[in-house]
Amino acid sequence: MRLEKCWFCSSTVYPGHGIQFVRNDAKIFRFCRSKCHKNFKMKRNPRKVKWTKAYRRVHGKDMTQDSTFEFERKRNRPERYDRNLAVDVLKAIPKIDKIRVSREERHHKNRMKGNKAKVQKEAEKEYEQSIHMVKAPSSLQQEKIKVKVSQQQSEENPLMEE
Amino acid sequence: MGGKCPHRKVKKRRLSHKTDRRARFLIKGDDMVYDELNKPEEERKTLPVDEDLPGMGQHYCLHCDRFFANVAVRDDHFKTKKHRRRVKQMMGDAPHTQLDAELAAGMGMPDNGPKLMSM
Secondary structure, X not given: OOOEEOOOOOOEEOOOOOEEEEOOOOOEEXXXXXXXXXXXXXXXXXXXXXXXXXXXXXXXXXXXXXXXXXXXXXXXXXXXXOHHHHHHHHHHHHHHHHHHHHHHHXXXXXXXXXXXXXHHHHHHHHHHHHHHHOOOHHHHHHOHHHHHHHHHHHHHOHHHHO | OOOOOOOOOOOOOOOOXXXXXXXXXXXXXXXXXXXXXXXXXXXXXXXXXXXXXXXXXXXXEOOOOEEEOOHHHHHHHHHOHHHHHHHHHHHOOOOOOHHHHHHHOOOOOOEOHHHHHHO
């Protein structure tokens, strides 16, 4: 049993799922669902469609080079069954998976570095620009002491106001 | 390619969508055109005389996979925006393949065994 990858979105295609198209030059295109098949028929380039793995890889959203990617591959050679080997492989799978997940998390964290400050800055700016929509400017001038308290509160949670 | 035809003599008859659908299978995919363009000059097939094609199949545009009636029409085609856009596209990155999809999914390069690898 071979688990194929979708041509368009790179997700796993399990037996009995999806559809495959064989072009008249004998090239096989596998699709995981009708969404991917339709996108292929529309001649869309997966590298330009944001939700595909190909896009995420090209644009540095996902981890690209890693030693954990060396395990899963298409093996075009017969393997003699060996029970000990099978046991070892089954033991190794969860370990490798754990390592990969942690590395992916680290990659995501690195990618999102500096994002928090940016979000905070944008929120503060929006708050200053659109506070008049919540409170009338005249009332802000009247109760100067009270305003300070409300500002502190709203700065902690600026998105709740909208 | 098939389908809509604005200058029909017989207005009553419906347009054939079936020919349109068939014609879609005859269009070469981007990756086929790309491979053809990247072949060395000697390997490219010479154009055989085919009386079903426009201009006996002698005036061909590799990038757009189209036949033309004569050299003048073909040279006009080379100047069009469509053709130039196509040339630019073909100069760029190689089209997406199944191998790209697999690499993006976190798989390694295919392992073909020692015998095939030495070739």
